[in-house]
Structures are given as structure tokens and as C-alpha cells.
Amino acid sequence: MIDDYVDTEVTVDDAVIDSGDVWKVVDPVWWSVWIYGTPERYHSDLAKVSIPQRHVLAILWHAAEVNNGGHHQFYFNPTGIVWREALEGFLAIGAPDLAEVIQQSANVLGGAPALDFDERDKQISPIELGTFDDIDDRYYERAENLEARLMDYVRKHRSAFYFSGVVKKPPPAPTLSAD
Numbered sequence: 596m597i598d599d600y601v602d603t604e605v606t607v608d609d610a611v612i613d614s615g616d617v618w619k620v621v622d623p624v625w626w627s628v629w630i631y632g633t634p635e636r637y638h639s640d641l642a643k644v645s646i647p648q649r650h651v652l653a654i655l656w657h658a659a660e661v662n663n664g665g666h667h668q669f670y671f672n673p674t675g676i677v678w679r680e681a682l683e684g685f686l687a688i689g690a691p692d693l694a695e696v697i698q699q700s701a702n703v704l705g706g707a708p709a710l711d712f713d714e715r716d717k718q719i720s721p722i723e724l725g726t727f728d729d730i731d732d733r734y735y736e737r738a739e740n741l742e743a744r745l746m747d748y749v750r751k752h753r754s755a756f757y758f759s760g761v762v763k764k765p766p767p768a769p770t771l772s773a774d
Contacts, residue, residue, distance in 0.1 A: 599765065599766060600626075600763040600764055600765055600766070601763065601764065601765075601766050602761045602762075602763060603761065603762050603763070603764040604760075604761060605622055605623045605758060605759075605760065605761070605762045605764075606758065606759045607619070607620055607622070607623060607756050607757055607758040607759075608757060608759070609753070612749055612750060612753050612756060615746050617651065617655070617742050617745045617746050617749065618655075620651070620746075620749050620756050621648065621651050621652055621655060621756075622762075623758045623760070623762045624644050624648045624649075624651070624652045624758075625652060625655075626762045626763060626764045627640060627643065627644065627762055627763075628640040628641055628643075628644060628649075628652060630656065630673050630674060630676050630677060631673045633711070634676065634710035634711055637676050637710070641680070645752075645755040645756070646687075646755070647687070647748065647749070647752040647755040647756065648755060648756060649680050649683075649684070650680065650683060650684030650687045650688065650748070651684065651745055651748065651749065651756075652677070652680070653677035653678075653679075653680030653681040653683075653684050654681050654684045654685065654688070654741070654745060655745070656674045656677045656681070657669060657674070657677060657678070657681040657697065658738065658741055659674070660672060660674045661731065661734055665727050665728070665731040666700040666703075666727040666730055666731055666734070667719065667722065667724055667726065667727050669700070670700070670704060670708055670715060670718070670719045671716070671719050673712055675708055675712075675715050675719075676710050676712070676715075678697060678700075678701060678708050679710075681697055682694050682697045682698060682701070685697060687748065688744055688745060688747070688748040689744070689748075690737075690741075690744060692737045693734065693737055693738060693741075696730060696733050696734045696737060697734075699730050699733070700727060700730050703722060703726060703727065703730070704718045704719065704722070705718065
């Protein structure tokens with residue numbers, strides 16, 4: 596899959612930031628930080644991006660998984676590797692209520708979910724699906740306007756998000772012809 600990725604020119608400048616689209620802002624980081632491998636690879640990739648970029652990336656991964664299947668899915672999937680950066684990110688963007696939620700979810704796994712996927716799988720496997728329901732509900736109640744809050748953080752740290760270069764990304768999807 597990653598072998599099919601193509602070099603893609605990406606720029607994040609004031610115009611992209613001012614567009615208010617947090618996904619465009621985080622685009623180069625999204626494709627440059629590999630969450631599907633070892634903790635060592637993940638941390639090596641993280642070392643190449645700014646701390647504010649780490650925060651936004653982790654929060655968006657957390658939100659994508661929790662909104663799709665709750666904290667159980669977040670930890671069950673490779674995305675659980677970002678839990679610490681998401682917690683730190685919530686504190687950095689001024690959302691201690693969301694940091695509290697992720698800490699409560701981490702507490703279900705002993706307080707510090709493993710970064711290694713196989714080790715985290717051993718932690719999450721015995722946990723029943725409904726265990727996180729109350730925590731998920733607290734997250735959903737508190738996560739309103741999360742992308743707007745992230746964009747406020749981006750604007751306050753805009754120079755940390757500037758990027759101009761080549762990123763390996765999946766090839767564009769083929770377009771269907773109207774013929």
C-alpha cells in the first residue's frame with residue numbers, strides 16, 4: 596500500500612491557515628507520521644514535526660476514531676499509539692475537559708496504554724465493548740466545535756505549521772468519465 600504512494604507537493608502557508616480548514620493544515624503531517632508501525636518509527640517520525648503539529652495530528656486521529664467507534668476502537672486500532680500526544684494536545688489547546696476524558700479512557704487500560712500495538716491489544720482484548728460508553732458520552736458532550744478550537748490553536752502557533760515540500764501520499768483516485 597505505502598509502496599504505491601506518490602511524491603506530492605504540499606504547501607501550508609498563511610492562505611491555507613486562513614482558510615480555516617484544519618485538515619489542509621495538518622495534511623503534510625498526516626502523511627508523514629506513520630502510526631501503523633512500531634513505537635520507535637512513530638517517535639522517529641514525530642521528531643521531524645513541531646510540537647503544535649503533533650498536538651493537532653494526535654487530536655484529529657483521536658477524534659476520527661472515537662467519533663467512528665468510541666474509545667474502544669481508538670485503542671483497539673493502531674491509532675491508540677497517539678493517546679499521550681492527544682492528551683498533551685488537549686491541554687495545549689486549552690481543553691482540559693477533553694484531556695480529562697482521554698485520561699479516564701487510559702485509566703481503563705491501567706493508566707498508560709501501551710504504545711506497542713500487540714501489547715495494547717493484550718490490554719484492550721479483555722475489556723468489554725460497553726466499558727467506554729460513559730467516557731465516550733462525556734467526550735461527545737465536550738468535543739463540540741473541536742475543529743474550530745484546533746484552528747484557534749493553529750492561528751496562535753501558525754509558524755509551527757508552515758510547510759513547503761514533498762510528501763508521499765496515496766495517488767489521487769481515478770475520476771469517472773461521464774462518457
